[in-house]
Each structure stands twice: as C-alpha cells, then as structure tokens.
Amino acid sequence: MDFLEEPIPGVGTYDDFNTIDWVREKSRDRDRHREITNKSKESTWALIHSVSDAFSGWLLMLLIGLLSGSLAGLIDISARWMTDLKEGICTGGFWFNHEHCCWNSEHVTFEDRDKCPEWNSWSQLIISTDEGAFAYIVNYFMYVLWALLFAFLAVSLVKVFAPYACGSGIPEIKTILSGFIIRGYLGKWTLVIKTITLVLAVSSGLSLGKEGPLVHVACCCGNILCHCFNKYRKNEAKRREVLSAAAAAGVSVAFGAPIGGVLFSLEEVSYYFPLKTLWRSFFAALVAAFTLRSINPFGNSRLVLFYVEFHTPWHLFELVPFILLGIFGGLWGALFIRTNIAWCRKRKTTQLGKYPVVEVLVVTAITAILAFPNEYTRMSTSELISELFNDCGLLDSSKLCDYENRFNTSKGGELPDRPAGMGIYSAMWQLALTLILKIVITIFTFGMKIPSGLFIPSMAVGAIAGRLLGVGMEQLAYYHHDWAIFNSWCSQGADCITPGLYAMVGAAACLGGVTRMTVSLVVIMFELTGGLEYIVPLMAAAMTSKWVADALGREGIYDAHIRLNGYPFLEAKEEFAHKTLAMDVMKPRRNDPLLTVLTQDSMTVEDVETIISETTYSGFPVVVSRESQRLVGFVLRRDLIISIENARKKQDGVVSTSIIYFTEHSPPMPPYTPPTLKLRNILDLSPFTVTDLTPMEIVVDIFRKLGLRQCLVTHNGRLLGIITKKDVLKHIAQMANQDPDSILFN
Amino acid sequence: MATLWGGLLRLGSLLSLSCLALSVLLLVQLSDAAKNFEDVRCKCICPPYKENSGHIYNKNISQKDCDCLHVVDPMPVRGPDVEAYCLRCECKYEERSSVTIKVTIIIYLSILGLLLLYMVYLTLVEPILKRRLFGHSQLIQSDDDVGDHQPFANAHDVLARSRSRANVLNKVEYAQQRWKLQVQEQRKSVFDRHVVLS
Numbered sequence: 009m010d011f012l013e014e015p016i017p018g019v020g021t022y023d024d025f026n027t028i029d030w031v032r033e034k035s036r037d038r039d040r041h042r043e044i045t046n047k048s049k050e051s052t053w054a055l056i057h058s059v060s061d062a063f064s065g066w067l068l069m070l071l072i073g074l075l076s077g078s079l080a081g082l083i084d085i086s087a088r089w090m091t092d093l094k095e096g097i098c099t100g101g102f103w104f105n106h107e108h109c110c111w112n113s114e115h116v117t118f119e120d121r122d123k124c125p126e127w128n129s130w131s132q133l134i135i136s137t138d139e140g141a142f143a144y145i146v147n148y149f150m151y152v153l154w155a156l157l158f159a160f161l162a163v164s165l166v167k168v169f170a171p172y173a174c175g176s177g178i179p180e181i182k183t184i185l186s187g188f189i190i191r192g193y194l195g196k197w198t199l200v201i202k203t204i205t206l207v208l209a210v211s212s213g214l215s216l217g218k219e220g221p222l223v224h225v226a227c228c229c230g231n232i233l234c235h236c237f238n239k240y241r242k243n244e245a246k247r248r249e250v251l252s253a254a255a256a257a258g259v260s261v262a263f264g265a266p267i268g269g270v271l272f273s274l275e276e277v278s279y280y281f282p283l284k285t286l287w288r289s290f291f292a293a294l295v296a297a298f299t300l301r302s303i304n305p306f307g308n309s310r311l312v313l314f315y316v317e318f319h320t321p322w323h324l325f326e327l328v329p330f331i332l333l334g335i336f337g338g339l340w341g342a343l344f345i346r347t348n349i350a351w352c353r354k355r356k357t358t359q360l361g362k363y364p365v366v367e368v369l370v371v372t373a374i375t376a377i378l379a380f381p382n383e384y385t386r387m388s389t390s391e392l393i394s395e396l397f398n399d400c401g402l403l404d405s406s407k408l409c410d411y412e413n414r415f416n417t418s419k420g421g422e423l424p425d426r427p428a429g430m431g432i433y434s435a436m437w438q439l440a441l442t443l444i445l446k447i448v449i450t451i452f453t454f455g456m457k458i459p460s461g462l463f464i465p466s467m468a469v470g471a472i473a474g475r476l477l478g479v480g481m482e483q484l485a486y487y488h489h490d491w492a493i494f495n496s497w498c499s500q501g502a503d504c505i506t507p508g509l510y511a512m513v514g515a516a517a518c519l520g521g522v523t524r525m526t527v528s529l530v531v532i533m534f535e536l537t538g539g540l541e542y543i544v545p546l547m548a549a550a551m552t553s554k555w556v557a558d559a560l561g562r563e564g565i566y567d568a569h570i571r572l573n574g575y576p577f578l579e580a581k582e583e584f585a586h587k588t589l590a591m592d593v594m595k596p597r598r599n600d601p602l603l604t605v606l607t608q609d610s611m612t613v614e615d616v617e618t619i620i621s622e623t624t625y626s627g628f629p630v631v632v633s634r635e636s637q638r639l640v641g642f643v644l645r646r647d648l649i650i651s652i653e654n655a656r657k658k659q660d661g662v663v664s665t666s667i668i669y670f671t672e673h674s675p676p677m678p679p680y681t682p683p684t685l686k687l688r689n690i691l692d693l694s695p696f697t698v699t700d701l702t703p704m705e706i707v708v709d710i711f712r713k714l715g716l717r718q719c720l721v722t723h724n725g726r727l728l729g730i731i732t733k734k735d736v737l738k739h740i741a742q743m744a745n746q747d748p749d750s751i752l753f754n
Numbered sequence: 755m756a757t758l759w760g761g762l763l764r765l766g767s768l769l770s771l772s773c774l775a776l777s778v779l780l781l782v783q784l785s786d787a788a789k790n791f792e793d794v795r796c797k798c799i800c801p802p803y804k805e806n807s808g809h810i811y812n813k814n815i816s817q818k819d820c821d822c823l824h825v826v827d828p829m830p831v832r833g834p835d836v837e838a839y840c841l842r843c844e845c846k847y848e849e850r851s852s853v854t855i856k857v858t859i860i861i862y863l864s865i866l867g868l869l870l871l872y873m874v875y876l877t878l879v880e881p882i883l884k885r886r887l888f889g890h891s892q893l894i895q896s897d898d899d900v901g902d903h904q905p906f907a908n909a910h911d912v913l914a915r916s917r918s919r920a921n922v923l924n925k926v927e928y929a930q931q932r933w934k935l936q937v938q939e940q941r942k943s944v945f946d947r948h949v950v951l952s
Contacts (some may be wrong), residue, residue: 085855086862101852103859108850112792118799118808161870168873169937171944175951190950192940197933204866307850356952364945403799403844455952457945573952 018650019690022244024191026626027576027733030280030715032692033245040239064237065250069292071233072254076226076292077299080261083207083218083225084305090211091388094154095147096129121405151213151386152376158212159372162205162458163365170201174457177202177224178277179569181255183577185248186279187715194224194231194251202228206459210388213376215450217389217464223258223277224459226296230254252278253289259532260293261300262463264311268532269293275528276566279580280715313390316537318399320506323497327548329481333474333514334549338556340469341521344451345561349568352455356572364457371456375449383407384435384442389468392442393515396471399508407431408475408507425486425503428479436476443472455569462565466522467515474514478507509542517549521557524564526550574750576733579740584708586743591700593707593739594721594729603729606630606668608640609675613652613685614664620649629720629727630670630691637726640670642695642718643687655685697722700729704739711736793850796820800843806830820847 048058098109110124130150131143234240260269379385400409410431498504822840
C-alpha cells in the first residue's frame with residue numbers, strides 16, 4: 009500500500025461555519041459498514057466488533073434519553089424552587105418550594121390553602137409581619153431584587169463562559185441539522201451554562217419558557233455522547249441522525265409527549281429524517297420521558313405541570329368559538345413574528361445591541377415591576393397555564409372557580425351551571441391585563457442574550473384568551489338558556505361548557521400561529537390531555553390558526569430568525585416556481601474572469617499555492633487541460649492546503665516546482681526534475697453536473713434532495729461554470745424580492 | 755500510539771458514562787424503595803357541612819387506606835351524617851421524594867456557586883495576578899487590545915509562551931488558554947458582530 013494512501017489527519021473534516029458534504033459522508037459510512045461486515049467473517053473478535061457496532065446506535069439512544077431526562081428533572085425541580093424563592097423561604101428545609109413546604113403541614117385551612125407557618129415570606133422574615141402596606145412594599149422590593157439578581161447572574165454567566173448558550177437554540181439547530189457546522193454550539197460548556205442559566209432565566213419572572221432551550225440541551229447531550237462512539241464521532245451525517253433523535257427526546261421531556269417529540273423533530277427541526285431514525289428517536293424520547301417520570305419533579309408521576317385530567321364532552325356548536333380562537337391565534341402569531349423580527353433587527357443593527365447586560369436588566373425590571381401587583385402575572389407562567397386549564401371542581405379554591413351556590417348541590421358529583429361570583433369578575437379583569445402585558449413584553453423578551461423559549465408564553469396568551477371566551481360563553485349559556493343556539497344542546501341546569509377546554513384550544517391555536525406546527529402540535533396537545541376526545545377542536549383551531557397566519561406572513565418564527573441571521577438554510581418545504589435556467593445563476597457571470605480551475609497534471613505546487621492564496625473559493629474543479637476543459641473531478645480547498653503542507657513536511661524532495669498530478673500514474677517527466685506529488689486521494693471523482701439549460705427548479709430540487717454544496721455546469725460536455733448553495737439561496741431570495749446580500753455564510 | 759490512547763480514553767469515558775447512567779437509575783429505584791414515611795400522604799378536602807366549616811385533613815397513610823373514613827380522624831359529625839359528610843369529601847393520594855428534591859437543589863446550588871467563583875476569579879482576580887507576575891511587558895504588548903476589557907484578552911501571549919514547556923500543569927494551562935480563545939471568538943460573533951444568534 010502506498011504511503012500516500014493512508015488518510016492524513018484533517019483531510020475530510022470541515023471548517024467552522026461551512027456546510028458538510030452529505031454525499032461524501034454517507035458514502036464514507038457505507039464504506040465503513042461494508043468493511044466491518046466483510047471483516048466480521050474472519051475472526052470472532054471481528055464478529056463481536058460488528059455486532060457491537062450495530063448495537064452502538066441503540067446504546068447511544070439509551071444514554072441520550074437518560075441524560076436528557078435527568079437534566080430535565082434537574083431543571084424542573086430547580087426552576088420551581090427558585091421561582092418561589094422570590095417570594096419567601098421554607099424554614100422547615102430551605103430546599104422546599106412553597107407547595108412542598110406546606111405539604112405535610114397540619115395548619116393548612118380550607119379557606120386559605122396557601123398559607124402555612126413553615127413558609128415565611130420575605131416580609132415575615134425581615135419585619136416579622138405579613139399584613140399591612142409596609143409588608144407589601146417589602147415583598148415587592150424583594151421580588152424585584154431577586155428577579156434582577158437572577159437575570160444579572162444569567163446574562164453574566166452566558167457572556168463570560170458560553171455566548172452560544174443564549175436564545176432559543178431551535179433556529180441554529182435547524183441549520184446545523186441541514187448540514188451547517190457551528191463549532192462549540194453543542195459543546196460541554198454550552199450544555200452546562202445553558203442548563204444553569206435556563207433555571208435562572210425562568211425563575212426571574214421573565215416572559216419566557218424552557219421548551220426550546222430544552223431541545224438545545226438535549227442536542228448538546230447527543231453531541232457530547234457521540235464522542236464516545238467512533239461511528240458517530242467521525243461522520244457528520246450519522247451524527248445529525250443522532251441529533252434529530254436527541255431533539256425528539258428534548259421535546260418529549262418538555263411536554264411529556266414522546267410521540268409529539270418525534271413528530272416535532274420530523275416536522276420542525278430535522279432536514280433529512282431516514283425511517284431508521286424514526287424508531288430510534290422514539291426509543292430515545294421514551295427513555296427520556298421514563299427517566300423524568302422516575303425523578304417525579306411534580307409529584308404524582310406527572311411529567312408536565314399543566315397536565316389536563318378532565319374528560320367532559322364538547323358540543324358541535326362550540327366549533328364556532330374554537331374557530332374564533334384559531335383566528336385569534338393566527339392573528340397574534342403573525343403580529344408577534346413581525347414585531348419580534350423588527351425588534352431583533354434593531355438589536356442587531358443599532359446601538360441597542362452593544363449593551364446586552366443592561367438590556368436584560370431593564371426588561372427584567374420592567375417585567376417584575378409590572379408583574380407583582382397582579383397575582384396572575386406574579387405566578388410563574390406554567391402555573392398560570394395549569395390554573396387556566398383546570399376544570400373547576402366543587403372544591404377548587406382558586407379565584408377562577410368562584411361561582412355562586414357552591415355547596416348547596418344535591419346532585420352527587422355533577423355540577424350544574426352556575427352564575428359567576430365576584431371572584432370570577434375580578435379574575436377576568438386581571439386576566440385581561442395579564443394578556444396585554446404578556447403580548448407586549450414577550451416581543452421584547454424573546455431573542456435577548458439569555459436562554460429563552462417561546463412555547464410557554466404563546467400558550468399562556470392563548471390560554472388566557474381561551475379562558476376569557478370560555479367563561480363568557482358559559483355565562484351567556486346560563487343567562488340565556490332560551491336562545492336558539494343554546495336551546496338544543498344545553499338544557500337548564502346542565503353544565504355544558506368547560507372553560508378549561510377553551511383555554512387549551514386557545515393555547516394550541518396561539519402556539520400554532522407562531523411556530524406553524526401542524527401535526528406535532530395536535531399530537532403534543534392530545535398527549536397532554538391523555539385522550540382523543542378533544543382532537544377535533546384542537547385540529548380545527550390549529551388549522552384555522554395556520555391558514556390565517558400563513559395568509560398574513562409566510563414564515564414561522566424559527567424560519568424568520570434563520571433568515572434574519574443569514575444562515576445558509578435551504579428551505580425544504582417551499583416550491584421554486586420561476587422559470588430561470590442554470591446558466592442564469594451560475595458563476596462566473598458574463599463579465600467576470602474565467603472559472604478558476606486546476607489541471608490534472610500540469611500545475612506545480614507553487615501555482616496551486618498561489619491560486620489558494622489569491623482566491624477564497626472553497627473548492628476547485630479539476631480539468632484535463634485548459635484547452636479542452638473536460639471535467640475530471642472536484643477538489644476542496646481545505647484538503648488541498650492540508651495535503652500540501654503535509655507533503656512538504658513529510659515527503660522527500662517535494663519543492664515548489666514539483667508537479668501535482670491527480671491521475672492514477674505520474675505523467676512522464678524529464679530526468680533531474682523534482683519528484684511529483686500525487687493528490688488523487690483527495691479528488692472527488694464523481695462531482696455532480698448539470699447542463700447549462702437545466703431549469704432552476706430541477707437544480708434547486710437536486711440541492712435539496714442530495715444536500716449538495718456545489719454543482720458544476722457543463723455545456724456540450726465542457727465545463728462552463730459552478731453553482732454553489734450560496735448562489736442558489738441568493739437567487740431564491742432575489743426571486744422573492746428579498747435582499748440577496750443578507751445571505752452571510754459560505 | 756496516539757490512536758490507541760484515544761481509543762482507550764473513549765472506551766473509558768463510555769464505560770464511566772454507562773456506570774453513571776446505571777447508578778442514576780439505581781438511585782432512583784432505591785429512593786423509591788426506601789420511601790420516607792413522610793413522603794406519602796392522603797389529602798382529604800371536606801367542604802362546609804351544616805355547622806361545620808370546611809377542613810383539610812392530611813395523613814401519612816398508604817394508598818389502600820386513602821379514603822374519608824381512615825383519614826378524617828376527629829370525625830366532626832356523628833352517626834348517619836358521616837356518610838353524607840364523606841360523600842362530599844374528595845380524597846387524593848399523593849407521593850413525592852423529598853430526598854430527590856434536596857439532592858437536586860444542593861447539586862444545582864453547588865454547581866452555580868462554583869461557576870460564580872470561577873467567573874469572579876476570571877474577571878477580577880486573574881488580571882490582577884497576571885499584571886503582577888508579568889509586570890510592564892504585558893502592558894506594552896497589549897497595545898492593540900487596549901480597549902478590550904474582556905477577561906481573555908491576554909490569551910494569545912500566554913498561548914505562545916506556554917507552548918515551549920510540556921509538563922501536566924502547563925498542558926492544563928494550554929488547554930485553558932485555548933478554551934479562552936474559543937470563548938472570545940464566540941463572544942465576538944454573538945455580541946460584537948451579531949452574525950450568530952441575533
């Protein structure tokens with residue numbers, strides 16, 4: 009075997025902020041697999057090696073599930089504790105939050121179910137009393153102080169240790185899964201800092217959620233665990249299969265919905281999703297959900313705080329308000345995306361972006377100061393959603409369940425419809441104010457330099473709108489039984505309308521309007537409810553919301569952020585509808601200098617090095633000769649640089665006038681010339697080509713389906729030009745009348 | 755030789771990760787088994803009935819005994835009223851793991867504390883130490899990043915200096931300086947040039 013046939017370390021790897029070559033990675037994996045299978049017939053050790061290689065994928069999924077589940081449990085428990093830390097502390101063990109502090113207490117009364125002597129609010133600790141205006145002010149002050157402290161710690165940790173840990177993470181993970189490389193984005197420090205600062209950010213009372221960052225955390229776990237297995241560490245395409253499965257595990261622990269997680273990964277996050285990945289993703293999601301359930305962060309083996317447990321039926325007429333909620337969700341989604349992108353663009357281009365720490369502190373201060381007076385903004389958003397989803401039983405003590413005639417029932421379990429008491433009216437006002445505050449403040453919160461997710465605030469907005477509508481409908485049905493619309497299905501004395509269901513449908517509608525999820529949203533919501541009763545209302549609302557939102561703006565929030573950042577992401581779902589040809593897009597254009605090519609056996613090392621230093625192209629076509637321009641193959645810049653450096657160091661006699669050849673055998677050289685350098689092993693002998701008259705629809709399709717980085721254009725068999733992925737993206741942007749210069753990366 | 759070491763290292767980390775995963779599972783199972791007596795309860799909520807006001811009853815009792823008759827201990831009504839009273843009560847069995855909560859919070863706070871200490875060290879203590887150790891030469895060399903008050907501004911110099919020596923401590927320092935360079939690059943992309951994560 010020739011010394012040059014051994015792989016040089018570094019050849020075949022990629023630079024940061026570059027796209028991988030899917031075809032090469034996949035064929036490399038197939039070669040490796042073939043080699044192992046062939047060798048397995050030789051000895052028992054090789055057989056064991058091949059079996060363990062096949063099994064390694066499943067072991068990796070198991071480890072990813074365990075690690076994601078454990079981290080999610082850590083995040084859930086710590087976030088609940090730290091959120092309550094803003095209000096007080098438990099003297100019976102500082103590690104308990106409010107609910108757990110009063111868990112075993114004997115002194116909880118029926119009227120005041122939240123108070124117990126073991127839990128002391130800050131005013132009780134500082135001025136020994138909880139009543140009066142001064143105590144209120146002390147509590148207010150401590151609340152704002154803790155919120156500011158948590159936010160400051162979060163943003164400083166992000167800034168000092170892992171700047172990649174900010175934001176939601178899903179747009180970048182989408183781009184990474186489509187083939188882009190961002191080194192360090194899924195690393196150890198990013199994992200640690202994201203976990204720690206996510207808890208701090210959620211606890212500071214800001215209007216953000218933890219689901220998107222949990223997907224990032226799970227993908228970091230996946231990436232880190234890949235390093236233990238040779239099969240996944242060396243191959244970027246296989247690694248992205250693992251990351252798809254890890255994303256599914258992330259959503260699964262966020263919502264307690266394994267199937268929803270797999271569908272989310274399939275629909276929203278992944279680019280190529282082979283069927284084999286489907287089964288493995290499901291396994292990872294299931295293991296993660298099981299691990300989280302064993303840790304039991306919320307008690308009673310629930311995975312999510314707002315698990316819905318009622319099964320009351322709904323009526324066909326109620327589809328009208330559900331569709332109204334869908335329209336509201338679509339409108340809100342379109343409005344949110346437009347305003348949030350405008351604000352993020354302002355942050356990116358003006359002075360606002362130079363003060364990230366100050367920005368976080370100002371937004372936290374405003375949120376905390378406006379949130380404390382209203383009890384529904386003071387509580388954490390997950391608890392708010394849980395309360396809104398709750399169907400009022402006889403013994404619920406929340407203000408939303410304050411109906412009149414509570415305890416005079418004689419119907420044994422079934423509640424009649426009842427008029428609203430004073431508690432509900434005041435709750436409606438407070439909820440309306442909460443809705444306005446959340447709509448406004450989330451626009452400024454999403455995208456700040458701390459980990460921030462979007463699912464929970466959207467669901468909160470929708471749940472509030474839904475509950476308001478639901479209570480309105482319920483009271484309308486109570487006071488106007490004789491109207492034609494209620495007469496047929498809602499008789500007097502029967503409780504026919506469940507406001508909790510309206511809240512759930514509203515939450516699904518708003519989430520669908522912002523993210524444009526379809527199947528995965530419905531499946532997540534129905535896994536949250538544990539049954540198929542409510543699938544029709546959820547689907548009606550989700551579809552309406554998506555149609556309304558698509559009519560107002562084409563992209564979901566994650567695609568809009570990808571476009572804002574200029575990532576080279578080729579959208580897989582849209583059709584290319586223009587009639588341009590390959591020669592309209594290819595480079596060089598008419599007045600540009602000719603295409604930079606290498607010849608197969610007539611260039612010296614010095615020529616090649618000059619070309620490399622003078623140009624910035626990431627690859628060069630290799631032709632037989634400059635006159636014929638017949639294509640031999642394609643060679644990458646990085647591989648050329650590494651191979652030439654390596655040859656200069658290790659090979660004898662290679663100097664600047666040595667000829668480089670890409671053919672099988674060295675060209676005939678006159679005597680006393682320096683030895684030649686063979687670089688055939690870095691040449692890709694099967695580059696993809698299209699003719700110059702190929703329609704761009706087909707070219708775009710080829711780029712999408714095969715994951716190409718570049719494609720060569722020939723005319724009558726001769727090399728004419730090259731189309732890169734960046735050219736394709738610029739062309740699509742140009743055709744859609746967007747700014748083609750916003751495509752930044754290579 | 756290097757690949758053999760690399761392979762052994764990976765195998766070792768894989769084995770340790772598997773052991774960690776198994777131990778987590780085992781711990782969870784053990785904590786289930788050795789359940790704290792106070793971590794299970796039956797909670798009965800009884801609404802107001804006739805003259806009695808509403809009351810909440812808690813008792814640390816197992817799931818099969820979780821009903822009104824076992825939990826409502828000083829029964830406020832007598833005789834035939836007991837059944838009517840108990841029909842209105844709602845009893846629910848709940849369990850939690852206080853050990854898990856305690857361990858999790860303590861782990862979280864210790865990691866947070868360590869990170870905060872390290873952050874204080876990097877931002878405040880290390881520049882002072884380096885300035886004292888290297889004295890004036892540092893100040894002259896850092897002309898080009900005078901405006902750069904980031905913690906890792908002197909990474910380049912230390913990187914060059916430590917390349918010559920080769921014992922373990924300096925390997926650690928070399929790795930640390932390389933990490934600092936990476937973080938500085940990331941910080942530039944995210945905070946200064948706004949090309950990623952805007």
